[in-house]
């Protein structure tokens with residue numbers, strides 16, 4: 141029985157979120173990767189070197205390019221009979237495709253695990269991470285999405301490079317059910333929010349989108365990603381993909397700096413596992429201080445430029 | 458047109474929950490409950506389709522909840538917001554998404570809606586599954602994490618919030634939608650509407666009569682509180698913050 145990992149790729153290599161899923165999966169044994177869509181073969185060649193990969197299945201069909209759940213779920217279903225587990229990263233793609241697949245297989249998916257206890261027992265956060273449930277699955281095949289922040293990314297190299305690449309056919313789907321129309325994806329020079337070592341986030345205290353430039357300046361000096369609270373996104377300061385939290389991105393960088401963010405339960409759910417947390421907030425009673433290793437009570441419009449200037453000195457040394 | 462909206466009763470978003478002494482579940486006695494926030498957005502989305510004239514004025518909006526009798530209160534809230542009638546699928550609380558999806562599938566079979574709206578995620582189990590599962594069971598298209606929704610002839614135009622930004626898809630109807638936060642800002646029910654909602658029809662369907670296996674697939678072995686994070690220190694200036702992060706925390 142194989143341990144299958146549905147891996148996202150960019151036509152060249154496996155995307156970072158899927159490397160976290162690989163780490164979770166390979167704790168149970170050698171894994172089989174599934175790569176689909178245009179460029180999957182090229183990505184498979186580079187994926188050969190990922191440690192722990194025994195086999196790579198490639199379905200290089202254009203119909204999978206937009207990763208529509210209506211198309212991909214039937215493919216996963218066709219592979220499930222020979223699998224003990226099917227893993228994916230809990231990205232918007234994994235979250236969209238896996239439950240549909242699970243229902244078609246009559247399986248209760250296990251969402252966003254944060255630890256693997258054994259082949260059938262997993263830990264997953266519930267209630268915005270305020271409780272951790274240990275759950276045991278009775279299903280024959282386990283469908284699992286992996287919380288990226290809870291597992292290190294697997295290295296891309298270091299494996300023996302002997303994984304066999306096997307082409308598989310696309311599965312007929314209902315082509316008319318859902319159609320991809322267009323996408324508007326942000327392109328930033330900065331590291332991705334979910335893989336950045338340092339993240340600086342702004343909240344309602346930023347007052348408008350223009351003021352996020354203050355955070356950009358710091359981010360550029362530190363090689364950090366920029367994130368936001370829901371309030372900042374809802375107010376239109378920054379786009380939705382910036383949102384950190386229970387219902388946004390869950391991240392655990394080495395350093396998280398919260399600026400003008402109060403620290404609501406839902407926000408904490410997305411960043412409280414960061415190694416070091418710092419915050420700048422003018423309200424000394426804001427709940428963010430209860431989780432911050434370093435808290436500065438100050439007006440952000442003074443403190444952030446000062447912090448940015450101080451970085452120049454500190455980083456030069 | 459008929460729209461079904463799934464509404465789940467969950468702990469209020471502002472409540473700080475606790476794990477029970479036996480470490481088997483979250484303590485729910487005397488905890489404030491409310492409609493799952495994403496489901497409020499779902500009800501609002503259905504109402505706006507109707508109010509904007511995108512679907513005909515005679516369209517019916519049906520709120521459905523799966524759970525114990527108390528979930529009837531959540532349906533009443535949906536009715537007070539403006540839904541036309543309610544269906545309570547009476548069952549024990551806390552059923553798994555797969556079972557809820559199968560029960561909702563049975564309701565869909567009876568009601569034949571053209572659109573079913575669910576939340577993207579229940580804020581208690583944080584599963585983010587039920588809508589996609591229901592779409593799979595029905596063989597329908599799914600517009601998950603929707604931040605925009607419009608009728609486009611006989612199809613549905615949906616903007617989805619994805620990790621990298623936004624994605625636009627066109628779905629055949631009938632279809633499933635799951636709501637994301639930016640789809641709309643749900644209204645508060647007015648007092649007169651709360652009064653009116655008391656007279657709106659609310660049917661009860663016992664889950665046991667729907668031919669769905671209600672036994673769980675996931676056994677909860679334990680529920681524990683995560684290790685608490687301790688508050689650290691306060692620094693006095695931005696310069697001190699930069700210095701401490703660099704020299705003490707070695708964060709950069």
Ligand SMILES: Cc1cc2nc3c(=O)[nH]c(=O)nc-3n(C[C@H](O)[C@H](O)[C@H](O)COP(=O)(O)OP(=O)(O)OC[C@H]3O[C@@H](n4cnc5c(N)ncnc54)[C@H](O)[C@@H]3O)c2cc1C
Pocket residue numbers: 342343344345346368369370371372383384385386387388389399400401402403404405406407410420421422423426438439440441470494495580
């Ligand atoms: C279903 C649901 C899901 C949610 N999901 C998320 C989620 O995923 N992520 C998320 O973040 N939230 C989420 N929320 C929202 C959450 O409950 C809070 O409303 C939100 O996090 C608040 O954002 P904020 O801290 O930026 O704003 P506020 O709570 O308004 O805090 C602003 C802070 O800025 C400070 N401030 C203001 N001006 C200045 C200044 N000049 N200098 C310094 N400090 C200043 C204030 O003291 C205050 O502490 C969710 C809510 C619900 C109901």
Ligand SMILES: Nc1ncnc2c1ncn2[C@@H]1O[C@H](COP(=O)(O)O)[C@@H](O)[C@H]1O
Pocket residue numbers: 463464465466493495496521522523524554557574575576577578579580582583584585586587588
């Ligand atoms: N017991 C329930 N009753 C009604 N709707 C539900 C129930 N459970 C889940 N849902 C719907 O499914 C959505 C996603 O829930 P979940 O998959 O549990 O995160 C919720 O926002 C609801 O719209």
